[in-house]
Amino acid sequence: MAFFYRPLSPRSPEETHRAATPLELLFDLVSVIAIAAAALGLHHAIAEAHAVQGIITFLMAFFAIWWAWMNYTWFASAYDNDDALFRLLTMLIMGGSLFMAAGISPLFKSGDLTMVILGYIIMRVGMIALWLRAAVSDPDHRSTAMTYAIGIGLVQVFWVSFLFLQPLTPAFVYGLFIVGVVLELAVPVIAERKNTTPWHRHHIIERYGLLNIIVLGETFLAGVISLQQVANGETNIAFVHIAISALVIVFSMWWLYFSQEEHLQTSDLNRALVWGYGHFIIFASGAAVGAGFAVLVDVISGHAKASLLVGDYPVGIPVAIYMLGLWFVRDRFCLTGNAKLVLPIFAVLVLLAPLTPLALEGIAAMTALSVLVRNYLAQNNLK
Numbered sequence: 222m223a224f225f226y227r228p229l230s231p232r233s234p235e236e237t238h239r240a241a242t243p244l245e246l247l248f249d250l251v252s253v254i255a256i257a258a259a260a261l262g263l264h265h266a267i268a269e270a271h272a273v274q275g276i277i278t279f280l281m282a283f284f285a286i287w288w289a290w291m292n293y294t295w296f297a298s299a300y301d302n303d304d305a306l307f308r309l310l311t312m313l314i315m316g317g318s319l320f321m322a323a324g325i326s327p328l329f330k331s332g333d334l335t336m337v338i339l340g341y342i343i344m345r346v347g348m349i350a351l352w353l354r355a356a357v358s359d360p361d362h363r364s365t366a367m368t369y370a371i372g373i374g375l376v377q378v379f380w381v382s383f384l385f386l387q388p389l390t391p392a393f394v395y396g397l398f399i400v401g402v403v404l405e406l407a408v409p410v411i412a413e414r415k416n417t418t419p420w421h422r423h424h425i426i427e428r429y430g431l432l433n434i435i436v437l438g439e440t441f442l443a444g445v446i447s448l449q450q451v452a453n454g455e456t457n458i459a460f461v462h463i464a465i466s467a468l469v470i471v472f473s474m475w476w477l478y479f480s481q482e483e484h485l486q487t488s489d490l491n492r493a494l495v496w497g498y499g500h501f502i503i504f505a506s507g508a509a510v511g512a513g514f515a516v517l518v519d520v521i522s523g524h525a526k527a528s529l530l531v532g533d534y535p536v537g538i539p540v541a542i543y544m545l546g547l548w549f550v551r552d553r554f555c556l557t558g559n560a561k562l563v564l565p566i567f568a569v570l571v572l573l574a575p576l577t578p579l580a581l582e583g584i585a586a587m588t589a590l591s592v593l594v595r596n597y598l599a600q601n602n603l604k
Contacts, residue, residue, distance in 0.1 A: 225305040228358040229351075231419045232299060234488070239424040241431060244311055245297060248290070251315040253435045255286045255322035256508050260439045262329035264512040267535050268519040270526040274391075275329065279512075281398055282325050283505045285337060288405055289318065289344040291497065292373075294428045295409075296348065298420040300355045307354075310347050317343030332394070338384045345377050365415045372408035379404060410494060417490055426484050429500055433478055436504050439511025440471040459521045466585040467514050470540060473588040474507065477547055477564070482555040482599065495550065502546030509539035517581070533575035537584045541568040544591065552595075560598035567591035 232239075259282040266275020293314055301307065317340045324336020349370050356366035383397050445464075485496050513535030548564040567587055574583030 227302050227304045229300050229302050229304075229307065229354040231355075231359050231362065232301060232421065234299075234419045234421050236421060239421045241424070241427055242297075242301065242303065244303070244308060245294070245428065246431075248293065248311060248315055249431060249435055251318045252286060252290050252432070253438070255318050255325065256283070256436060257439065257442075258322045258325040259283050259286060260508045260512040260515075262325055263509060264515040264519075266329060267512070267516045268524070268526065272535075277395060278329050278332075279509065280505065282328060282337065283508065284402060284501065285321060285341045286318070287501055287504055289314065289321075289341060289348075290432065291500075292348055292409075293344075295418070295420050295425065295497070296351055296355075298424045298428070299418040300351070300359070307351070310350050310354075313350075314344045314347035317341065317345075317347065332391070334387065334394070335384065338380050342377050342380060345373050349373050349377075362416050362418055365412050365418055368412035368415060369408060372412060376401065376404045376408065406498065413490055413494075417488075420488075420493075422485055422488050425497075429484070429497075430479065432504060433500075433507060434475070436507040437471050437475055437511075439508050440467050440474075440514055442511060442515075460518070462581060463514060463517050463521070466536075466581045469585040470510065470536070470588050473585075473592050474510070474540070474543055476592045477544070477595065478503070480551075480596065480599065482551065484551050486555060492554070499546060499550035502549065503543055506539040506542040506546060510536060510543070513537075513539060533580040533584070536581065537571050537575050540584060540588055541571045544568040544571070556599055558598070560595065560601075563591060563595040563598060567594070 259279055262282065263275050263279040266272065266278065293311070297311075319340070320343060321337050321340025324333070324338075324340055327333040327335075328337050352366045352370040352373070356363045356370065359366065379401055383401065386397075389397070485493065487493075516535045517533070544564040545568050548561075548568075552561055552564055567590070570587045571584050574580055574587055577583050579586075
């Protein structure tokens, strides 16, 4: 029975050469399906001139995807014995993610939250089981693990109640959803104050970096869609401009994220919470850039109700937010002097670029230039 069940003892936070496991990479693969569904919904909402509603719905869907991924990632960083039961519970969580992904399209089309909430609850039930296993096997962190299990369970009662209250007016839906988000965010804050779980700092940095790469893949996909228009006989040179700009922007966003400075310099709980929670800004905006490029393709091809200026801003705004997110979680802590101001300044310049004659190219140029300026100043400050 040892292959099926072993004590879920804590892993050492000082473990050397700790890397993402194949199971974690499979979890990421499942998550990318849900992220792609949310980005697709945002793309269609903006193209059909329903930007405000689309953005709100996107943020709701993306929070559910990101929060379930994040909770599992930090748990697996502290507890992962790779026995059969651990794998099966992880696969249960993955199944919930796929169920939730299937419900994202109805959520955008009609506001139907049923499948998204049910899929989310399946994922969270799997997490409750994992935390209960940790509570049994790790006496030193039993109080923390039980706080997680009970806290997650109570919040799921809220989500089930929320589901049974449907249908509600949009105002009530958004308001109750915000309440649910606050409750979810509060659980780790309360639990970790008791006794911080032994998560591995370098492992967490790697896991977040891998998800960021997945998120940036949405922009690669949009670039391919633009080139497909050319392959299908479209002669508008704008499609080539979109594809080239997409490559420049996604390469620059990648370069900004994977800089020489370490993302999380300390295991301090307050710092970890800011860094961990703040990445929602980075991940959501990164996925939204891909949706923005897809909107531009629709605008140029005449399949969107939005104008070209509106089409440029769905790219510029998330790029700017991405820069501000990186400043919020990393640069304001690890850089000094003028280097610390680079990303906020370039975020403003990116937002101004759509007002110029070379709007999209301006966004791409400012994003690439931000990499050069930031790295130059950062290296000088480090010397």
